Amino acid sequence: MTVLETRELTAFYGDFQALFGISFALEEGETVAIIGANGAGKSTFLKAIAGLLPRPAAAVRLDGRDIGALPAFEIVKLGVALVPEGRRLFPSLSVEENLLVGAYGRRLDGPWSLAAIYRLFPVLEERRQAPSTTLSGGQQQMVAIGRSLMSNPRILLCDELSLGLAPIVIRDIYAALADIKARGTSVVLVEQDLVHAMSVADRAYCFMEGRVSLTGRPKDLTREAIHAAYFGL
Amino acid sequence: MRPGGTKPAGSGEGGHRRPRFAVSRATRASTVTALLAVPMVLLLFALPAFAGRALLQELFYVFTMLTLAQLWNLLAGCAGLMSVGQQAFVGVGAYALFAFTVIGGLDAAAAIVLGGAVAGIVALPAALIVFRLRGAYFAIGTWVVAEVCRLVLAQVKQLGGGTGTSLSPEVASSMIGLDFVRSFFQVRGSAARDMLTYWLALALALVTFFLVYKLLRSRYGLALSAIGDSEAAAESVGVDVFRTKLMIYVVTAIVTGMAGALIFLQKARISPDAAFSLIDWTAYVIFIVVIGGIGTMEGPIIGVAIFYLLQYYLAALGSWYLILLGALAILLMLFAPSGVWGVISHAFGLDLFPVRRRLIPLGVAGNDTKPQS
């Protein structure tokens, strides 16, 4: 069943057009990767779905219902959570407070709670009272993910989870992602790390200059095809 | 937006297809306006020959408010320095004039210029202090500076202290050029003074106009645009943000001071509350700029005309008049933030006093683009 789809989604930053009619679908329980070069519009795409950018009302549908006209804080309550690029934790809140604030727009039916997040990321429990700014990049990413999980999302949008992190930390993050997937959450993963992205995704889209340049199952996509779609050569 | 339209991806930088451009500023409307303005200005200069004193006094008010409005527009609309403390320089310039004439015995016309200079001198340390603040806090900071000026000058007993003082008849009647006007037009001293101050006000308004116009059309104008968009970005391309802002702040203070000196020369009476009045020299000025169209050259002109009409017909309402002005300002900000001129110029694509540069492509075959503005 298609839980999330976009139809001819366009997005602008002022006069600058970042997305030129993206059509996309996410099935329940699926993990879809979105890859592409910098500036291809991947983050813009997630922001548009999450409601941080203005978009046409019928361009984004959740469970068959148009949500394009809804503001971001309503969309979270419908079960779509975005883990933003660059973590963007709240600097004046502690680790635990960052997690708790994620529960502000929480859906009641779901497995996630503070205790569950601490089980997923035990290191956070040790540093629960610390100011969020004193954590390492990897730990901050864990807080960012945990914060979004606290709203019990059905769909998790992840923007560049591995950005700026060491390989060993990325491994831990992706291990947690497997746990999240196992609970039935549908995931849209924007990644520059092709290897990791393709290893966990059921399907992939490649973006180039605001358009979809390639789509398919990872095992069906050849390196040459991906290369061409990524760089447009 | 790239000039010349979008190149097809992968076409590379083909030399023979490179479009050529001319940089132009004039629009058809601006040329027409410039031609019409000349006879109008000449008419205004000739007015005292056949107009009554009342009209001259009304126009004096219009020209001085126009001067203040143009200056505030430059400061807040173009440089982004939203000051609610310009009354500081009106008052300082005015008090300097009184000090130089009453105490110093100088000619009033010279005192006007000196009034501007003193205001400029006060503006320097004031700027260094208030520039530490940003945005709305900067605004209130300028207000505090104005209050300090008011409270300090209210302590100066030689200039009347808290109750103020008047300009003696000897001073008022000894201005340079006054004798000439008296004999040439065959009028009494006070009428001659009205004529002279009228010409000075008109001249000041025109000088201010050209000063602002030239400034905005110069490198400084571009720097201001850049600063308004992003100070950090402007710094990174070499704009000295601090010095540019300082220069604008001090220059507007000088001319504001001159306007203040002229205004109170004509009134011939000063007091701290009048000289540093927030309502008269800031609230009304802001209203004029906002209703006309902030950030444009045409805005203050339209604004002062509308404000004058409102003032003429409605000022008798007292507090209700002020309530109306406040409500108008709020409605404007909500529904027409670019002011009357903004609405007109947007609707008709007019630009009477163009400040921006436009690119006009010069006939490249195959390029189907309109000139970008």
Place this chain on the structure above:
Amino acid sequence: MLGWIDTLLQGVLLGGLYSLYATGLSVIFGIMRLVNLAHGDLIVLAAFLILAAAAAGVPIVLAFAIVVPLMFVAGYALQSVLLNRALGRNILPPLLITFGLSIIVQNGLLESFSADSRRLHVGALESASLPLGGGIAVGLMPLLCLVSAIAVIILLNGVFYRTALGRAFRATSDDVEIAQLMGINNKSIYAVTMGIALAICAVAGLFLGARANFDPSIGPARLLYAFEAVIIGGLGSLWGTLAGGIVVGVAQTVGAHINPEWQILSGHVAFLIVLVIRPRGLFPRAVD
């Protein structure tokens, strides 16, 4: 010597009043990056509302208890209807709207109540005083004012640091875009913030009117004192705002002690000095 101790004491008590003026301003700026130029006039409005209720026969404590929630609602409405529409990157619209509001409130009060000087009568409290020994006494009303200022700060900090709503406030203040991703409706938060600020204005208005005479024109000066207290104290800290208020209060009483005509000027000069030597204030906390 006694004169100076008394001067300092009066300055601290005055600082309590200025802190009440400033706390609402501080909260609005901290959460919304907005400065309400009508803030001082709204304090005066609250004083007049309490006056009107008292004139209608309502006991002053009850009048106060009615005006506080009334002002909260007014603030909520002001933000929802007017200011939420104008918030954005440009600082000009909210500044001009609140400037226009300031003029409307002042002149509205002028039309409704005339320019006469008024006073809120609080019965026996007005002249009651607490002897501190050594010949020094403090007025009970000013003392109550300082205590209220402290109580308001404790209450606000309690909300900000111990409740879910408080977390939402702080998150909105940190990063309004990401706060929305948490399900926080920033426009709602702003409206509640403005409501809280105006409720504090009501408290300030009570003490303004009880301590001294007031009339429709004194609003702008209150705004300046409030603003000075916030800047001296440092952005982002409510206790800092209390300290800032006390600095302004003490500067004013010390100045007045030297020459009564210098009271207000001394406060402004103290502010300018702090701005020059410590531009971020005495106890800055927030990173803007």
